[in-house]
Amino acid sequence: MANTSGRVIGVNGNMVSVQFDSAISKNEVGYIRVGDVRLKGEVIRINKDVASLQVFEMTNGVSVGDLVEFTHEMLSVELGPGLLQQIYDGLQNPLPELASQCGFFLQRGVYLDPIPNQDWEFTPVVKVGDVVRPADTLGTVPEGLFTHQIMVPFTLAETDWKVVSINAQGTYNVRDTIAVLEDLKGNKRELTMVFTWPVKKAISCYEERLRPDETLVTKIRIIDTFLPVAKGGTYCTPGPFGAGKTVLQHMTSRNADVDIVIIAACGERAGEVVEVLKEFPELTDPKTGRSLMERTIIICNTSSMPVASREASVYTAVTMAEYYRQMGLNVLLLADSTSRWAQAMREMSGRLEEIPGEEAFPAYLESRIAEFYERAGKVRLKDGRIGSVTIGGTVSPAGGNFEEPVTQATLKVVGAFHGLSRERSDARKYPAIDPLGSWSKYTGVIPGKKVEFARSILFRGSEINQMMKVVGEEGTSVNDYITYQKGELVDACYLQQNSFDPIDSSVSIERQRYTFTLLFKILSGIYDLEDKKQVRSFFNTVRQKFLDWNNIEYKSERFFQIETELENLYKGKMTSFDPDAEKLM
Amino acid sequence: MQKVYSKIESIVGNVITVRANGVSNSDLAIVTSPNSQSYANVIKLDGDLVSLQVFSGAQGISTGDQVRFLGVPMRVSYSENLLGRVFDGTGTPRDKGPALSENMIDIGGPAVNPAKRIIPRNMIRTGIPMIDVFNTLVESQKLPIFSVSGEPYNELLARIAMQAEVDLIVLGGMGLKYDDYLFFKDTLENSGAMSRTIMFVHTASDPTVECMLVPDLALAVAERFALDGKKVLVLLTDMTNFADSMKEMAITMDQVPSNRGYPGDLYSSLASRYEKAVDFEGAGSLTILAVTTMPGDDVTHPVPDNTGYITEGQYYLKGGRIEPFGSLSRLKQQVNKDTRDDHRALMDGMIKLYASYRESLEKKSMGFMMTEWDDKLLKYGRLFESKLMDLSVNIALEQALDLGWEILSECFEPNETGLKSDLILSRWPKKSAD
Structure with missing residues (x-):
């Protein structure tokens, strides 16, 4: 195939205008020759014979x-065994290999093979004469914890392909030919364990999309109980700087109950x-006992790395997530x-001189964000297995203001919103998710009605707190004061979680159910307390006990001891349960 | 080979355009007027139309002036000879010393590979208790000093330049008042710190374009020294001026502004400078302290806001002191566990008590009755402020910790401090037998 080529006719920042001679397509990759280096770029606009390239360097x-030089290929990533444990930049350049080649700095124009050149123990599952379609499994290789399936490339035409040859069980290099397929017209394709896929296209080789109805456990109480996330769902975490977004994501990446975590920095x-x-x-990894790295891929395009590859990096990450989903795995992508x-x-958009939308963001901001989040999902694959992203x-x-375009566009398309608040992080209440403003449309691990009850106490407690700021403690009735204290109790003992404490930093679902049951009983109680001093001292004692309880190993002797103490403590002052709450028990 | 172009097509703001061929992006050029000469660099190519920003400003440039392209990007000389010298925003000497031209290095070089970074591990001692004890500065950290205009931020920087235990100081001044420039120069010279300092200074009366080059020059030089094994501290003042000059250039270039007139790439531009802070494994390190003045004391203003997302914490300068509450060094946990066993506990304990002092102070100002406890707190707060918070205090970390214990023992009984008993047993100053 004759390569299309072109000449640079203009440079504006990282946008380069190129005059080209024959056909090119949008989003195809071109390389600019500067001296002896080649700079990668992507065609983002074509106007007559001038293409605008966004250059990744x-x-x-x-x-x-x-x-x-144009390549006739869209911006793609390589998919195959060996992706796990890798650290890539936004264009899937392996950073450690780059470092051993170029030293401290990222040299421009150096592009290395993303998939490590190594041997794998291949076991075929099809035989000669079998008919396969894209995304069908040809064989497997063991990749760390997982059985990595070598699939028919998704890029092949969606027709029947006959297996002409398939390698016997044995050790092969990742780039060795392992199978040959032939379509009805007799076109032959030699396949290796690696193939490429354009990052901006969603992989859709599955039977159907399912509703995300299974909770993704993060072991963070406020999330799992109050603001749950579902496998195959989406959520966003907006927050001002210093509110702990990244710490929260790291906590999630460590504890999340999924097979693979992809971190896109x-x-x-x-x-x-x-x-x-x-x-x-x-x-x-508490689940497997192996190193956490074995289930992790890191895509890292930090702030000082070129801006255009930052744009590509989230797509690179989500494409890899979809690839592993095709093997029936649950993947969590954290961006x-x-x-x-x-x-x-x-x-x-500014360089392209497009008409700007709000705060100079392009008009297509919302659709791009929606497109990205829509690549999440729980799917049933053709062989009946379930996978999710x-x-x-x-x-x-x-400025920490949620009324800005990116937050608003994101809120429209996600299933859960964990808004972080400066107020809470200033008061060192971590995780600083605002329990009142945030929401989730997914089902959690604790019955919704009970959670609703606890949340209503939080609401009422915060209202009373506001009121007390005006009228003072004196102007508040004892009953209101009790509700306020109950709200504070939920906050201190359940919503807040100490990420540095070895026990409290990750709380299993079983334990969450267990402690929530007791918390619920305490919240439902109607107490016989005479004045605010008594109320305060009662709740202070309960809170202290509860916090101690949180830091004790689950179901240890001491754990049950404190539980009994707590039971006795609240029952000593309680006259009866709130009738509404009692119905829920 | 070096062709001279003598037809300037347009002059807008500090940007001129000429028709020329064979020019590369970011190349340097010299614009020669009958009485003056200035550097300029290529910022945009459109066919044979080349846009250049003129460093000394386009004032007085005529359409008939000559433009000569040098075929190289902006560079700066790098050698030991830089020490003790003062340059302007183009790298031209500002003192009476000779111009340097050996060993030229590119400015605005590539980013450090994240895989080559290491977890920060060494503290930088500054002799300022509010930094050393409460928000430790760590090698390879990038920290802004958020301040309102009028606060003594330059005094603070000068103090750090004199006291910090590093090998080398690179000071980048942007939009400095001439007085401030003289202040820095005199202070450093008198204290003898000048011999380990390199200054790149753009004063308020210098051309805007030069302001934008100062951080790049300072960081390029600092980076090379760090690679050669030096522990370098870069002090920048004031990054808001840098951002404002970027704004000015962007508007001149007809770029669509994003927020309060600042260009859309404000974050990336700030980040690519701040991210130069690094600890090279097996070599030196580069640490950045940068003043960011907050217009109207508003931390949500685009410049401090974007800065906050980039840096690893911040120091708030308020009322002539480093405010203990908003200030935060995100990396302090990495180092303050290894300084002295009482460091962390004392730091937390003293801040908690200081917070209570603030409450008591508020109560007092509202005319409430003062309890005995309040009086103790008031005494403590006053001592804390005068002995530890004052910017002129210059003592080592260990002395500062001892002083902390002394202040506590002067005001409180041991059990009132909320500190762990074993620490109190070992550290509580013994009452002198008088």
């Missing part, structure tokens, strides 16, 4: 007249990624932060 040194601090890079290999991704779009994105709203 710094463009200093590019001159008018420089040669551009998109335009944030490099230091935070380094913490993950250095910590994860040391930490063990930090989607605002930086949106800003990358804004920068490009869950997407959690942080948002960094300017």
Whole structure:
């Protein structure tokens, strides 16, 4: 195939205008030759014979007249065994290999093979003569904890392909031919364990999409009980700087009950990624007992790395997530932060001189965000297995104000909203998710009615607190004061969680149910307390006990001891249960 | 080979355009007027139309001036000879010393590979208790000093430049008042710290474009020194001026503004500078302290807001002191566990008591009765402020910790401090037998 080429005719920041000679397509990749380096770029606009390329590298040194080679391929990632444990940049360049080749700095124009060149123990599952379709399994290789399925590339035409040859069980290099397929017209295709897929297209080789109805356990009480996330669902975490977005995501990535976690560090601090890079290999996955890194892929395009590849990085990440979903696995994608991704779009839109929308974001901001989050989902594959991609994105709203376009566009498409508040983080109430403003449309692990009751106490408690600020404690009735204290109790003993305490940092579902039952009883009680001093001292004692309880190993001797003490404590002052709440017990 | 172009097509703000061929993006050029000469660099190419920003400003440039392209990007000389010198925003000497041209290095180089970064592990001692004890500065950290105009932020920076235990200070001044520039120069010279300092200074009266180059120059030089094994501290003042000059250029270039007139790439531009902070494994390190003045004391203003998302904490300068509450060094946990066993506990305990002092102070100002406890707190707060918070205090961390215990023992009984008993047993100052 004759390669299309072109010449640079203009440079504006990382946007380069190229005059080309024959056919090119939108979103195809072109390389600009500058001296002896080739700079990767993506066609984002074509106007007559001029294409606009967004270049994924710094463009200093590019001159008018420089040669551009087009590849006829859309921006793609390589998929195959060996993705796990890798650390990639936004264009799937492996960063550790890059470091061993180029040293401290990221040299531009160096593109390495994303999939490590290694051997795998291949076991075929089809035989010669079998008929297969895209996404069908040809064989398997063991990849760490998982049986990695070598599938018919999704890029092949959706027709019947006959297996002409398939390698016998044995050890093969990842790029060795392992099978040959033939379609009805006799076209032959040689396949290796690796194939590519364009990142901006969702992988849709499944039977049907299902409703996300299974809770994704994060072991964070406020999330699992009050603001649950579902496998195959989406959620967003907006918050001002310093409110603990990244800490919360790291906590989730460690504890989430999924098979694979993909972390897309998109335009944030490099230091935070380094913490993950250095910590994860040391930490063990409680589920498997192996290193956490074995179930993790990190896509890392930090704030000082080129802006255009930041835009690509979230797509790179979600494509890998979809790939593993095709093997019937549950994948969690954590994107930090989607605002930086949106800003990358804004920068490009500005260079293209498009008419700006709100705060200069492009008019297609909302549809792009929706498109991205819609790539999450729980699906039934053709062989009946279930897989899912869950997407959690942080948002960094300017000035901490949620009324800005990115937060608003995100809220429209996600299933749960965990808004972080500066007020709570200032008061060191972590995780700083605002329990009143946040919401979730998914079902949690504790019956909804009970949660509703606890939440209503929180609401009422906060109202009373507001009122007390005006009329003072003196002007508040004892009953109201009790409700206020109950609200504070929920907050202190259940919503807040100490991420540094070895026990409290991750709370199993079983334990959440257990402690919530007791908390619920305490909240439902009607108490015989005479004045506010008594109320305060009673709730202080309960709170202290409850906090101690949280830090004790589940179902240990001491655990039951404190439980009994708590039971006796509240029953000593209680006259009866609230009749509404009692019905729920 | 170096062709001279003498037809300037347009002059808008500080940007000129000429028709030229064979020019590369970011190349440097010299614009020669009959009486003056200025550097300029290429910021946009459109066919044969080349846009350049003129460093010394386009004032007085005529359409007939000559433009000569040098075929290289902006560079700065790097050697030991830089020490003790003062340069302007183009790297031209501002002192009476000779111009340097050996060993030129590119500015605005590539980012550090995240896989090569390491977890920060060394503290930088500054001799300022509010930093060393309460919000420790860590090597490779990037921290802004959020401040309202009028606060003594330059005094603070000068103090840090004199006292910080590092090998090298690179000071980048942007939009400095001439007085402030002289202040820095005199203070550093008198204290003898000048010999380990390199200054890149853009004063308020200098051309805007030069302001934008100062951080890049300072960081490029600092980065090379760090690679050569030096522990470098970069002090920048004031990043808001840098952002404002970016705004000015963006508007001149007809870019669509995003928020309060600032360009859409404000975050990326700030981040690519701040992210230069790094600890090179097996070599030196680069740490950044940058003043960001907050217009109208508003932390949600685009410049401090974007900065906050980039940096690893912040120092708030308020009322001439580093405010203990809003200030935060996100990396302090990495180092303050290894300083002294009482460091963390004392830090937390003293801040909690100081918070109570603030409450008592409020109560007092509202005319409430003061209890005995309130009086103790008031005494404590006053001592804390005068002995530890004052910016002129210069003592080592260990002394500061001892002083902390002394202040506590002067005001409270041991059990009133909320500190762990074993610490109190070992650290509580013994009453002198008088």
